[in-house]
Amino acid sequence: MAMAALRREGRRLLLSPVSYNSPVAARSAILSDELGPMGARSVSTQAVRNRMKSVKNIQKITKAMKMVAASKLRAVQVRTENSRGIWQPFTALLGDNPSVDVKKNVIVAITSDKGLCGGINSTSVKVSKALYKLTSGPEKETKYVVLGEKGKVQLVRDSKNSIEMNITELQKNPLNYTQVSVLADDILKNMEYDALRIIYNKFQSVVSFLPTVSTILSPETVEKESEAGGKLGSLDFYEIEGGDTKAEVLQNLAEFQFSCVLFNAVLENACSELGARMSAMDSSSRNAGEMLDRLTLTYNRTRQASITTELIEIISGASALTG
Amino acid sequence: MASTAAAVPFWRAAGMTYITYSNICASLVRGCLKEPYRSEAVSREKVHFIVSKWADGKPEKPSIRSDSPEA
Numbered sequence: 580m581a582m583a584a585l586r587r588e589g590r591r592l593l594l595s596p597v598s599y600n601s602p603v604a605a606r607s608a609i610l611s612d613e614l615g616p617m618g619a620r621s622v623s624t625q626a627v628r629n630r631m632k633s634v635k636n637i638q639k640i641t642k643a644m645k646m647v648a649a650s651k652l653r654a655v656q657v658r659t660e661n662s663r664g665i666w667q668p669f670t671a672l673l674g675d676n677p678s679v680d681v682k683k684n685v686i687v688a689i690t691s692d693k694g695l696c697g698g699i700n701s702t703s704v705k706v707s708k709a710l711y712k713l714t715s716g717p718e719k720e721t722k723y724v725v726l727g728e729k730g731k732v733q734l735v736r737d738s739k740n741s742i743e744m745n746i747t748e749l750q751k752n753p754l755n756y757t758q759v760s761v762l763a764d765d766i767l768k769n770m771e772y773d774a775l776r777i778i779y780n781k782f783q784s785v786v787s788f789l790p791t792v793s794t795i796l797s798p799e800t801v802e803k804e805s806e807a808g809g810k811l812g813s814l815d816f817y818e819i820e821g822g823d824t825k826a827e828v829l830q831n832l833a834e835f836q837f838s839c840v841l842f843n844a845v846l847e848n849a850c851s852e853l854g855a856r857m858s859a860m861d862s863s864s865r866n867a868g869e870m871l872d873r874l875t876l877t878y879n880r881t882r883q884a885s886i887t888t889e890l891i892e893i894i895s896g897a898s899a900l901t902g
Numbered sequence: 903m904a905s906t907a908a909a910v911p912f913w914r915a916a917g918m919t920y921i922t923y924s925n926i927c928a929s930l931v932r933g934c935l936k937e938p939y940r941s942e943a944v945s946r947e948k949v950h951f952i953v954s955k956w957a958d959g960k961p962e963k964p965s966i967r968s969d970s971p972e973a
Contacts, residue, residue: 744955746954747951752948756946758949760921761925764922834920
């Protein structure tokens, strides 16, 4: 059982593979990282002590990162919840059409720039890839716009021909609407699209993040879909003031809708990123603590074993002299 | 006076999108504030990100869009 515990420790400590031929040799090999000359007589506790020091440092760092993420989260969470009201009027007016079937799709995948935030970037990329498969077909075209380094790195592996734009360093200054709207403007100017699908992690609570897709239709698609009836069909009942035509209004609305929805999506993703980082750092601090406990036990065992060995040597030497 | 074509607002004819137009209006409003609130508002206007377009699966040279919030 002790051997099993040591073996587990060996794996966790990521040491190079050692053969477990004899208990003593194995123990000293794990703990001192090398066999002394003529076999393992001097069992060194130095390696364990070094390991314990580095694990303790790592635990301090991850605890600090967790607190930083928690404090940032509080501020961003308030802004996120306030920004949810920005896109609700659009959905009330235009409805939500996630299953619209169009020729040109642009998938905007929102990921983070920094790592150590758990699995949220992988889930976003997974959803993007699934959506890509769903929206591809004959005569259809789907492209990616990737926000954030982590998403780019994952998507480059197998879909690099479909990436159209990549945006990084978005969070260098605190997020504000102007920045996101300039970004939205850039995307609108450079991409042709019939439908934009924004993929982000919606922030439900500190421990739960839902990958979500928001769909925004281009004005032409809105026209086409309004023939099918439903919310879009009843747009004609509205009276338009100010001398703009319906097409004009729809164009303005589409652009503004994209900007607002993107703003909310970026905020929600930032919130989810901070929450995921908090829980990742929390579990890593806990793991570091457990590792430290195990290492302490091993250290004490080794220390006692070496003391015992010395005593035995002294006593047997003394008895050889007298006897 | 473009009366035959659909009446396009002046900013759309100049090539701006609605987003750019509303951003310009917003920064004009922010410029009307008095001092302590003005610097807070200006900090809400900062823009910084790096865009890189891709062609044929390869990224082209990235371009930095920074500081001036207007296009």
